[in-house]
Amino acid sequence: xSSDCLESENMREMDDEYSKLIRRMNxxxxxxxxxxxxxxxxxxxxxxxxxxxLLQVVQVLTDLNLIITKAYIxxxxxxxxxxxxxxDNDGNKIRDEEILNYIQKTLETExxxxxxxxxxxxxxxxxxxxxxxxxxxxRPGLLSEVSAVLTDLRCNVVNxxxxxxxxxxxxxxHITDQATGCSIEDAKRLSMIKKRLGNVLTGNNSSFRxxxxxxxxxxxxxxxxxxxxxxxxxAARDFERLEYAKDIGSRPHVxxxxxxxxxxxxxxxxxxxxxxxLFDTVCALTDMQYVVFHxxxxxxxMEAYQEHYIRHVDGLPLSSEAERQRVTExxxxxxxxxxxxxxxxxxxxxxxxxxxxxxxxVFRENGLCIKxxxxxxxxxxxxxxxxxxxDVSGNSVDPKTIDMIRQxxxxxxxxxxxxxxxSPKLPQEGARSFLFGNLFKGRTFQTFKLIKSYS
Numbered sequence: 256x257s258s259d260c261l262e263s264e265n266m267r268e269m270d271d272e273y274s275k276l277i278r279r280m281n282x283x284x285x286x287x288x289x290x291x292x293x294x295x296x297x298x299x300x301x302x303x304x305x306x307x308x309l310l311q312v313v314q315v316l317t318d319l320n321l322i323i324t325k326a327y328i329x330x331x332x333x334x335x336x337x338x339x340x341x342x343d344n345d346g347n348k349i350r351d352e353e354i355l356n357y358i359q360k361t362l363e364t365e366x367x368x369x370x371x372x373x374x375x376x377x378x379x380x381x382x383x384x385x386x387x388x389x390x391x392x393x394r395p396g397l398l399s400e401v402s403a404v405l406t407d408l409r410c411n412v413v414n415x416x417x418x419x420x421x422x423x424x425x426x427x428x429h430i431t432d433q434a435t436g437c438s439i440e441d442a443k444r445l446s447m448i449k450k451r452l453g454n455v456l457t458g459n460n461s462s463f464r465x466x467x468x469x470x471x472x473x474x475x476x477x478x479x480x481x482x483x484x485x486x487x488x489x490a491a492r493d494f495e496r497l498e499y500a501k502d503i504g505s506r507p508h509v510x511x512x513x514x515x516x517x518x519x520x521x522x523x524x525x526x527x528x529x530x531x532x533l534f535d536t537v538c539a540l541t542d543m544q545y546v547v548f549h550x551x552x553x554x555x556x557m558e559a560y561q562e563h564y565i566r567h568v569d570g571l572p573l574s575s576e577a578e579r580q581r582v583t584e585x586x587x588x589x590x591x592x593x594x595x596x597x598x599x600x601x602x603x604x605x606x607x608x609x610x611x612x613x614x615x616x617v618f619r620e621n622g623l624c625i626k627x628x629x630x631x632x633x634x635x636x637x638x639x640x641x642x643x644x645x646d647v648s649g650n651s652v653d654p655k656t657i658d659m660i661r662q663x664x665x666x667x668x669x670x671x672x673x674x675x676x677x678s679p680k681l682p683q684e685g686a687r688s689f690l691f692g693n694l695f696k697g698r699t700f701q702t703f704k705l706i707k708s709y710s
Contacts, residue, residue: 285362287355289348295324295340296349300362304335306568310534310541314479315361316341317534319354326533328550328563344530384413384429385438386477387448390491391456391466393424395624395647399615400455401426406612408448409433415611415630418484420592422497425487427480428630433608438472445470467491481531485538485589494581494588507590511579513572519548519564520572522582526590528559536561539589543582544568595627595643597673598652600660604668606638614640617663621656622646643673 283302291297300312309328316323316339325340341349349355389401398417405412405428415428432439439445449470456466467490478486507526514521524536533552540547540563550563566572573579602614611630618625627643646652651674661669 283363285359287359289350292340294346294348295342296355298339298341298358298362300335300337300339302335304330304333306546307541308335309337309547310482310537312337312339312362313534313537314482315358317531319358320344320530321349322346322530323533323552324554326550326552328547330546331548383437384431384472385440385445386469386471387426387428387430387452388469388483388487389424389426389428389452389456389466390468390487391424392458393419393422394458396619397424397455398426398625398628399612399619401428401452402612402615404451404455405430405448406609408444408451410439410448411436411608412611412630413632415628416480416484417625417628417630418488418592419626420488420588421493421495423488423491423493425484425491427483427487440472481534482538482542485535485592486542488588488592489539489542489585493592494584496584506587507594509583509586511573511582514564517564518572519566520579522561522563522565522586524559524561524563524586524590526559527594527596528554528557529594531593532559532590533561535589535593536563536586539585540565543585545582593627595673597626598644598657599672600642600644600657601670601672602638602640602642602664602668603670604638604665606632606636610638611640614664617660618642618644621660621663623652623656623660624649 283300285301286299288297288299298316302308309330313323320343321341322344323339323341325338327338329336343349349358402412409432410430411433413429413431415426417424417426417428419425430439431437439448449468452468453466456468507524510521510523512521512523522540526532537547545565545567547563547565550561552559552561554560573582600618604610615625623642623644624647625642625644629641631639633639644652646656657671
């Protein structure tokens with residue numbers, strides 16, 4: 256190794272040790288307040304700043320299925336000071352002492368750790384699972400074909416998450432051997448699984464991008480599943496829109512502008528509000544190697560406004576129009592991947608081998624297209640699966656189709672949520688119907704006095 260490389264390595268080790276010392280001298284503080292706000296629990300996090308800490312904190316809150324209604328972010332000058340207003344899914348304050356204690360303990364512990372962006376609640380696979388990652392071209396019936404192959408190869412799907420966006424599909428699937436209930440380690444069998452799934456992904460169309468697949472034992476270092484899916488879709492370049500998909504009416508409104516006097520780039524986002532929206536935004540920025548120094552999030556009437564002051568990890572703002580365009584496209588894609596206004600089917604029943612294959616076959620035979628799916632097996636052996644569906648043309652589902660599916664899989668195990676008829680269009684700004692259209696016109700963080708100058 257050259258002397259320059261040794262010197263560089265030594266400098267990195269010194270910086271790492273210095274960062275650890277700062278964190279030990281300034282342990283994170285988490286304050287949870289249920290009194291000052293009338294409609295939300297307020298969580299304040301103060302900590303020594305480090306790379307990816309914002310994503311880590313937001314991840315902890317969203318993995319508890321908390322709804323972030325407001326957020327104020329400041330991480331300049333070496334210190335991280337954030338405030339989050341959160342509720343449960345019903346819009347109520349968080350009163351459960353067990354959850355409040357978990358938030359306090361986890362954030363105070365993990366804010367000190369540089370290895371906390373791995374698994375979290377409900378997303379960490381067991382060591383005895385085998386993990387499969389798939390990316391490729393989307394098409395109707397794809398999940399049905401994948402689950403049928405796994406069933407034929409005597410693989411039991413323990414849990415899985417499947418996303419589709421802009422003609423791409425990505426899936427993280429955890430399987431066990433049907434006979435033993437343990438991970439699959441036989442090399443020949445793993446090779447057969449990879450070959451058969453590869454044939455399904457390739458299909459009979461000439462894809463614009465070759466499918467990719469990895470099979471591994473997850474172990475304790477497995478990445479947070481939803482973040483991994485964002486990375487997989489990003490690698491599949493789902494932010495590149497196909498010609499027939501360039502409808503701007505349903506997109507979030509993203510702008511990327513210079514803030515020359517503060518040496519930041521300002522990103523503003525207006526979109527429909529939904530759970531995990533801030534996580535998806537921060538995840539995209541982090542994986543593109545940008546740091547949020549200041550930010551605010553305000554939601555209301557099903558709509559959300561975000562404003563983030565960012566720089567690249569090298570400390571510089573965005574430098575070209577091409578880079579600004581790429582950030583815009585990638586943020587649009589990150590927000591759209593989980594945006595859904597259509598029909599949601601929830602299945603809750605006793606788990607059994609081949610259940611996923613049977614259900615998705617019924618959906619396919621009745622003309623449903625699965626846009627996203629979350630497959631979960633509980634510790635007590637219950638299957639709790641959620642499917643976001645449309646017809647094969649991407650339109651709403653005929654109620655008669657749902658009745659036929661109920662008759663085939665059982666009246667009591669299927670719960671229908673969402674809209675049987677929906678329009679994916681956002682309100683048009685020109686009609687002044689957007690909640691924040693007038694409130695934030697011409698305003699920035701400088702108006703709210705949230706940016707301080709550090710030298």
